[in-house]
Amino acid sequence: MIALLLVALLLGAWQLYAVHGPVDDLILPAPSEIATALWEDRALLWDNFLVTAQEVALGIVAALVVGFACATALHFWRPLRRATYPLLVASQAVPIVIVAPLLIVWLGFGMAPKVAIIALICFFPIVVTTLDGLGRVDRDTLRLLRTLDASRWAAFRFAEAPAALPAALSGAKIAVAVAVIGAVFAEYSGSSEGLGHLILQAIPQLETARAWAAVVVLAAFAVALFYALDLAQRRLLPWTTNERTS
Amino acid sequence: MHSTPSPATASAPALDGQGIRVEAATRRYGAVTAVEDLSLAVSPGEVVAVVGPSGCGKSTLLSLVCGLERPDAGTVAADPAALMPQRDLLLPWASALDNAALPLRLRGAGRREARAAAAPVLAEFGLAGFERARPGELSGGMRQRVAFLRTLLAGKPVLCLDEPFGALDAIARAEMQRWLADALAREPRTVLLVTHDVEEAVLLGDRVAVMSPRPGRVVADLRVDVPRPRVATDPAVVELRARALAALGGEAAA
Ligand SMILES: Nc1ncnc2c1ncn2[C@@H]1O[C@H](COP(=O)(O)OP(=O)(O)O)[C@@H](O)[C@H]1O
Ligand SMILES: [Mg+2]
Numbered sequence: 132m133i134a135l136l137l138v139a140l141l142l143g144a145w146q147l148y149a150v151h152g153p154v155d156d157l158i159l160p161a162p163s164e165i166a167t168a169l170w171e172d173r174a175l176l177w178d179n180f181l182v183t184a185q186e187v188a189l190g191i192v193a194a195l196v197v198g199f200a201c202a203t204a205l206h207f208w209r210p211l212r213r214a215t216y217p218l219l220v221a222s223q224a225v226p227i228v229i230v231a232p233l234l235i236v237w238l239g240f241g242m243a244p245k246v247a248i249i250a251l252i253c254f255f256p257i258v259v260t261t262l263d264g265l266g267r268v269d270r271d272t273l274r275l276l277r278t279l280d281a282s283r284w285a286a287f288r289f290a291e292a293p294a295a296l297p298a299a300l301s302g303a304k305i306a307v308a309v310a311v312i313g314a315v316f317a318e319y320s321g322s323s324e325g326l327g328h329l330i331l332q333a334i335p336q337l338e339t340a341r342a343w344a345a346v347v348v349l350a351a352f353a354v355a356l357f358y359a360l361d362l363a364q365r366r367l368l369p370w371t372t373n374e375r376t377s
Numbered sequence: 378m379h380s381t382p383s384p385a386t387a388s389a390p391a392l393d394g395q396g397i398r399v400e401a402a403t404r405r406y407g408a409v410t411a412v413e414d415l416s417l418a419v420s421p422g423e424v425v426a427v428v429g430p431s432g433c434g435k436s437t438l439l440s441l442v443c444g445l446e447r448p449d450a451g452t453v454a455a456d457p458a459a460l461m462p463q464r465d466l467l468l469p470w471a472s473a474l475d476n477a478a479l480p481l482r483l484r485g486a487g488r489r490e491a492r493a494a495a496a497p498v499l500a501e502f503g504l505a506g507f508e509r510a511r512p513g514e515l516s517g518g519m520r521q522r523v524a525f526l527r528t529l530l531a532g533k534p535v536l537c538l539d540e541p542f543g544a545l546d547a548i549a550r551a552e553m554q555r556w557l558a559d560a561l562a563r564e565p566r567t568v569l570l571v572t573h574d575v576e577e578a579v580l581l582g583d584r585v586a587v588m589s590p591r592p593g594r595v596v597a598d599l600r601v602d603v604p605r606p607r608v609a610t611d612p613a614v615v616e617l618r619a620r621a622l623a624a625l626g627g628e629a630a631a
Contacts, residue, residue, distance in 0.1 A: 269466065294470075
């Protein structure tokens with residue numbers, strides 16, 4: 132309710148500023164123009180959205196799988212963790228714009244380099260939250276498992292991994308918004324389709340409203356993805372929500 | 378005594394070992410001496426209730442017996458022991474059935490096999506219909522029963538129960554005491570039962586070991602020669618309860 136009111140207020144102010152303010156509408160189109168573009172270009176937006184959505188979804192899934200595996204490895208071998216953690220953090224500081232062309236050289240112009248870039252972006256938050264989840268299993272639970280003759284692997288399989296799963300999804304939730312921006316940058320670096328590509332084309336064509344319409348779709352997608360992950364977390368791993376209420 | 382064989386009996390281990398022998402054991406945590414010069418022997422099939430002020434090293438004693446800790450001095454020898462910890466520590470994502478069946482899975486049974494073996498035991502202990510419920514959906518008493526079944530299904534001759542009913546209200550507690558006495562009558566084990574409730578100790582134990590404040594030692598070892606089932610109002614129970622309390626109080630004053 133309050134959220135809706137806030138959005139309406141923002142849109143109203145934006146509309147007034149775009150129409151009466153000093154900024155040219157080629158730089159900042161009014162919400163009404165963006166809405167018109169959304170409607171008129173809906174087929175174009177939809178086709179490109181499908182491409183970007185696929186890249187982002189695949190990228191997040193890849194990051195979840197690889198991130199979980201890496202977090203597990205780092206969890207099992209502390210020396211490895213100490214050695215590679217700074218490297219992991221440093222990798223996050225490398226701007227995508229720099230890495231993207233390299234990945235395109237390696238992986239070609241298709242979907243693969245985009246998926247790789249998005250996975251790269253989501254990888255770090257997922258590793259961090261998963262490691263945290265793995266490490267947060269009760270010491271007493273692990274002791275109990277020992278009295279039940281659990282091997283190190285069994286302790287992971289029956290206690291640590293299930294505890295870390297919701298943590299991994301939390302990492303993915305954190306990564307969602309950045310993943311969408313990552314997709315745009317990935318498409319900037321070389322592609323013939325996707326919303327990022329659409330934005331890149333629309334701006335020199337002075338189709339600013341269309342570019343903004345693409346941004347609106349991207350933002351809506353990020354929100355939808357966030358809530359989809361939230362729902363997955365609650366559906367697949369319901370004890371995390373039970374825990375909070377009990 | 379029940380004479381009908383119960384499904385749980387299938388997993389009952391033989392009680393032909395040594396039981397528990399703790400001799401002059403000392404365990405320190407840094408500057409804190411949790412137990413000092415503690416001696417306690419439990420014969421196979423015997424139930425010994427341990428009472429003592431909080432922080433006197435009761436949980437430490439169980440950790441020693443389960444092999445989770447080693448004594449800094451003295452010796453601890455015991456048949457393989459399963460621990461029922463003070464907090465139930467059920468896995469929140471697993472169903473009641475899977476929590477109870479966990480020790481079977483840890484010994485290599487497949488999921489289906491473990492469930493098939495645990496389900497009748499669960500039903501027998503009043504949890505029929507709750508097999509699929511997660512711990513968060515169970516009452517305190519049910520959780521304790523699942524935790525106890527998990528300990529039982531570990532199939533070890535020794536059970537170390539750490540304040541198993543501490544978190545329950547009086548009614549649930551009385552019910553659980555009856556139920557534990559039943560379970561042990563059907564399926565005898567060597568039991569070390571820690572409790573802070575002296576009456577519970579007398580109702581359930583063959584012996585009551587009273588510990589001193591930290592560093593913990595056994596300062597009184599009372600034999601409970603009262604036939605089962607026991608009731609709290611039995612004069613013999615009342616008298617033993619008074620003796621145990623006196624032993625506790627005497628130590629607290631010292
Ligand atoms: N892992 C540990 N590290 C440090 N101190 C401990 C540890 N476990 C127990 N203690 C200390 O040892 C003493 C006895 O603890 P515990 O055996 O848990 O007592 P009880 O179960 O009788 O309440 C306490 O003072 C406690 O703080
Ligand atoms: Mg304790």
